[in-house]
C-alpha cells in the first residue's frame with residue numbers, strides 16, 4: 001500500500017479550518033454545483049430517522065438461539081433495505097470512544113505548523129494519500145468538501161507509517177491502536193453474520209478483513225461553515241471498500257443517508273457506531289446488500305468530528321458476485337476484478353462525484 005501517487009497535485013487548497021477561522025464566505029470552489037446535487041428532498045421527520053435499524057452485535061453471538069435469530073432477521077433487513085445501521089453491543093468500551101473523540105479534537109486543535117508535520121504532501125511526496133490534508137485536487141472545477149482529514153493506514157501492522165501518526169496529543173497512537181483492535185472484532189462479527197445471511201461459507205467475508213487486508217482510519221474534521229445551504233461537509237458518495245464503521249460526533253448531527261429517494265438524518269445514539277455496507281460487499285453479495293449513498297452537511301455554528309474505519313479487501317484479491325448467489329432469476333450483476341482495480345476505479349470516479357459501482361456492472 002506504500003504506493004506513491006503520480007497524480008498532479010499542483011493545485012493546492014488551504015485547510016478548511018483556516019478558512020473557517022477567518023469567517024469568510026466559502027470560496028467558489030467549495031460551493032456545490034447543480035451536478036453534485038442528488039435531486040432528493042430531505043426528510044426532516046424523526047420517524048424515518050428513528051427507523052434506521054439498531055443492531056445489537058452482542059446478541060448476534062448470544063447463546064439463546066431465539067434472540068440470535070431475531071437479531072439476524074433485523075440485520076438482514078438493515079443490509080438489504082438500508083445498507084446502514086447503528087451498532088450497539090459492539091464491545092468497544094464507552095471510555096475508549098470518548099478518548100478517541102477527545103484525542104481527535106485535540107489533534108485538530110493543534111497549531112497548523114504542528115499538524116503540517118503530518119501533511120499528506122510532506123516533502124512533496126504522497127504516501128497513498130495518508131496523512132493530514134483534504135480533498136486531492138485533480139481538476140480546477142472540482143468542488144471541494146468542507147472538511148480536513150487525517151488519514152492513516154492502521155492494518156497490516158507492518159505497513160503502518162508511524163511518521164504520519166501524530167506524536168501529539170500524547171497517547172494518540174496507543175488509543176488509535178486500541179480502537180482499531182476493538183473495531184476489528186466488531187467488523188469480524190458483522191462480516192461473519194453477513195455470510196450466514198447469504199448462506200455462504202462462514203469465512204466468506206471475514207477473509208476480507210484478514211491480517212493482510214488494509215484498514216484505514218479517517219479522522220474527519222468539519223469546522224463551522226457560514227453557508228450550510230451551499231457547502232457539503234462530504235459530498236454524496238458511497239464508500240469503496242467492504243464495510244465502514246463510523247464513530248460519529250457525540251453532539252453534532254450531520255450524516256445523512258439516501259433511502260427511497262429521500263435524505264434521512266442519521267440520529268445520534270450514545271455510544272453507537274454507525275456501520276455501512278461499502279461497494280465491494282454490494283458486488284460480492286450480487287446486489288443483495290446495498291452500499292448506500294450518504295453525505296455530510298455542514299453546520300453554521302458548531303464543528304463536528306467523526307472517525308471512519310474503512311475495511312478494504314486485499315489488493316490482489318479478486319472481487320466478484322459469489323457464484324452461489326447467481327441464478328437464472330438473479331444473473332451476475334457485476335464484473336469480476338481485482339480489489340486494487342476497483343480501488344483505482346473508485347478513486348477516479350468518486351473524486352469527480354460519480355458512483356464507481358455503476359462502472360462495475362455487467
Ligand SMILES: O=C(O)CCC(=O)C(=O)O
Pocket residue numbers: 218220234239246248254255294296305306308
Ligand atoms: O462524518 C461522518 O459521519 C461520515 C463520514 C463518511 O461518510 C466518510 O468518511 O466516508
Ligand SMILES: [Fe+2]
Pocket residue numbers: 237238239244294
Ligand atoms: Fe462515507
